[in-house]
Amino acid sequence: MSLYLDDAQRQEIQRMRASMRWRSEWPTWLLIAGVYGGWFGVALNAQALGMPLALGALALLSCWYMSLQHELLHGHPTRSPLVNALFGIAPLAVWFPYAVYRESHLRHHDDDHLTDPARDPESYFVSPERWASAGPTMRLLLALRNTLVGRVLLGPAFSIAGALRGVAVAVARGDVRVAASWALHLVLLAALVYWLEHRCGIRWFAFMFGVGYPALALGAVRSFHEHRAVADAPQRTVINEAGWFWRLLFLNNNYHAVHHDLPGVPWFALGTVYHRRREAYAERTGRFVVQGYGEWLKRFALAMVAPVVHPFAGHKVPAARVTRIRDTFARPTANDASNRLAG
Template sequence: MATSTELPTSRGPRQALPDPGERVPRISWPIVGIFSGAIALFAASTWAALADVLPVPVTIGLSATAIFVLFTVLHDASHYSISTHGWVNAAFGRIAMFFVSPLISFRSFAFIHIEHHRNTNDGDNDPDHFISGSPLWQAPLRFGLMDFPYLSFIVRNVRRRPRVEVVETSLLLVTSTAVILACALTGHFWTLALVYLIPERVAMFVLAWWFDWLPHHDLKDTQQENRYRATRNRVGAEWVLTPLLLSQNYHLVHHLHPSVPFYRYVAAWQRNEEEYLERGAAIGTAFGQQLTPDEYRDWKRLNGRMRRLLPLRKAARSLSALGFHTIPVSSVDKLTNESVLINFAVPEELKDQFLFEPGQHLTVRTKIGTKEVRRSYSICSSADSGTLAIAVKHIPDGIFSTFAMEHLRPGDTLDLMTPTGSFGAPLNPLAVKRYAAIAVGSGITPVLSILRTTLVVEPESSFTLIYGNRDAESTMFRRELDDLEARYADRLRIVHVHSRDPRHPPLLSGRIDRTKLDHWLDSELAPSLVDEWFLCGPVDLVADLRELLIERGANTDHVHVEIFQGYRTLRSTDGFDAATVVVGLSGRQHEVKLAAGDTVLESALKSGIEAPYACLGGACGTCKAKVTLGSVVMDQNFVLSKADVKDGYVLTCQSRPTTPSVTVDYQG
């Protein structure tokens, strides 16, 4: 874990970068895949050219495509993004360099490219400024000559470079020239041109256009002046631009985080989008319109209706942005004799704050009598519907659920925290996946949001829901589920399990348990056939079913768990000492004293710090924070992923210090 406790104090261009949440892999399998595919494609097109079995333009296009793809291999290798092992990057880089431009060595290219990153848009020192700084009328003429200025750059810096690198580049330059002359003298120049020279120049033209001109042209700030405006992201039509440009439409992310592999640029952007916008990130549309951050936010709203065609965007907000807003209730509708549906009228100016991903939840706060009450409820509306709703099931002696059932009316207001949680899975309209969910009682609420959104966004995916209740009368959203099953009859199957209905089929009677799940896993829900699992219900049941799924071969990363509530552990001082805790919240740091046995959240609340929380049982994730100094131990964790824990995140309501001093940051 990091040991620094310093918090950013400004929003300037040199402010510490947000954590992209991405790391260099031990081996980048996407790179291995495109590398192998490109080599195979180049070999096939070379054979086609030599055997004269395809038209000349086709063979040139295929070879140029292979070289274009190999540049991404070379590019990631130069940033050591392919592997944590340096020799792996060098091996891939050297091979790719032969195809992209055999005039210089891989080491020389890496040096030149890093200089581009250091001096972006600096006309005197940026080796790529030959392209990005070109007058418009000259740009097409320069595109095909992109790599030739690199040679003069090497000459100017030859004394700075290791001798072995200079010798390697000199040998490559001499060898390349000799091969071209030999082919010309022996009458094979056209063959060489068809197999390599022409495709290589075509690829270079496209690379200059897409990887240099589009991201950098007409931007005046250098990397040293403002790294958030030295290059841009290009938004819109991402379903085609992202694969076509191999993610370089998110070129700003690459310049901010050069070691992030190319296929994770989008994920890094989505993780911290709002923080990048707050820093003035340069953004353009697919058609060249330049957008300010506020214009980009407006552009997103105006394009909200396109969600059926584009992947849902993560509602990016930092943990420090979590806060309560007073929101009017627009309707309170009876679902069953024991539950109500509450719809909220979110004011227009707060719509962005309450964007949510399917599977997220709201923390509700209100005063009932003289007591402040907080509860966490999953959002049940679809993420593309423009509505915000929760369902509340009555619990005997439950303070808030009784209030909601008996007293809450349209026009009343409740304090809502902006949405949190990560129960859902990323969606993409091009995906063809199979989903399965098991829900019990009010566990249907987050699953319903996921189910509704998935069926809309991914028109080729299918969904199976196993839903347990006492009987039909106690089934929340029964009519809506029937309507959904009728509308998506070819892609949605709902299996109702009733524990107290004597008329129900024997195989579907009783409670959902391991025996029933075993039966389904042996037939239509074999783990090898299901891409994502969602489990929501009582903690004992969910834990048992998750264990069985993993035993039967389901991938732990694709078994998503949400529980009604966590276990409330008893306070104990055994094995714990008093500690000093520094709490980072909303850009400020607060030092508090923690009594032996208290959790980090308890110590913060006792000191009057408005730290975010809801369930206090490790079930909702609202109190998530990052440990930046010292260490803690969590009593339980039903929310955080392995990646979250590895990155230092904890549930503060479950965290007790194991060192004398601990620093946690709710901004993360």
Template sequence: MSRIEWPTLALGAVIYAMFVGLTWFYASLPWPVLVIGGGVVVAWHGSFQHELIHGHPTRLAWFNRALGLPGLALFLPFDRYAALHIAHHRDDVLTDPLEDPETYYWTAASWTALPIWARAIVTASSCLAGRLVFGPVWMIARFLQAEVGRWRRNEPGVRRAWAWHLPVAGLILGWVWGICGIDPAHYALMFVLPGTSLLMIRSFAEHRAAPDADRRTATVEQAGLFGLLFLFNNLHAAHHERPGIPWYRLPRWYRGERERLLQKNGGLIYRGYAEVMKRYFLHHHDQIVHPYRP
């Protein structure tokens, strides 16, 4: 029997409609509306792609993939996001700088090899204020540099992912620039970078190095509108244990399993993103060099 998760399909339609509306009416909208709306639509689309990676909203992998191929952030091919994120879900190597593609920790050797200016950026980005300001450009630049190396080495799936992504990104740019008249630099400043910053609020404190793998994944409760923007991925310990649960059912499942999950992750919980900001806006989340890797 087929399974169709209609709330996720409806969500995708809303996100793409928002994107079309914001870009079509770009010339008549004030820049604060564009920055807020553009950031929200790109971040929300990233959360939507995350759902697709985990097998939603249908059992048809090709259909789910087709929904996610239009990368509104432009720099990240959907197939590369999928491959890297599935690798991240190996909980036994979470936070490991050599094994976890989504970690922000460094090995001692890689940290020592960084030039002084790069160390300054990484150090600033270890607090939330720095992550929001410097993080998007730094992350995008590092990702693209790494992808060039993977392309040259012909690592499995990389060239195919970019071969699919570039024509689709060209169509998006054709709409944005050619039809709506939005300068690509303005699109980057009003859509891509704000959206990436919003997603970095979620990813900032969701993992922490620990000897016990079960204690490396946090939960942020009472997320408010951020919860909807992140499709309840703020309940990250729940998501890592049950990645197949669709976003709209995850809060209820979490409530039923809350005490067990908090006991399992050692009470690594934040009451909301206000607490995350209060604790880490100008303070480091953790040390930069991974504390448990020789």
């Protein structure tokens, strides 16, 4: 569902939708060619490039591919989920089947329950019950995961473990669709690993842990504190005014509040939509606006960005406590009092 700031914005986006750029989606087609061409081009020339450089380039391209998968599942560049899936099922980023990611991510777009660990599959909060049952080591790891360094280093391991746990539960309850998605993914992954080893000289462990894991780590930079736990749903999602490199790598998903309001807007139009209404979006998000990922690095490299336990998931919260939580998660930065960041 699209949530417009007002009727004027709705009409403006309808005009943009009628443009040849939007109707043809040629930037997304060019992106598909660039991602696949770059990935396989690097793989085929891995020996000539040298393995460290090749693995680094493949990790970067695999992260870009995950951004492309995100675009595909949101209905671009075609209206056909099947056609889009054909461009997203290749296991270039190793760890997750496209179909499983698609289903999970679309559930994440239920903004009324955003960040609630019981409802939001992409929440980095945990329930009070999970915290209470965790041992000292797990509590430490969960706390470290809420720092930027910890999210990059440990976040992929948590995601992989969660995916494996999820498929085990799905198979145990007889979920044929999930089992079929994983079966297809594993067959394609085996074929890709065989090709990489015998044609490109890239061993399976180098691909999985020298490409797949670093790609997830790069993606964790984007997802670090994309959402905060506050009472007002529109104020839960960040606007990150990142530099051009990160915008291209993440396909403008740094303008995350705009994406959640307007999930049908293609990646190449998100920046335009945001900058035409920059102040309005700042107001809508409760000034949850960040001046690039370096802001998170300076503040939260080794400091927790948020509590591990969700402040009020699944509970009716007294108004006074909601105000305290909102204020805690909306302190102004030292260098820009107009931008409030979650503390």
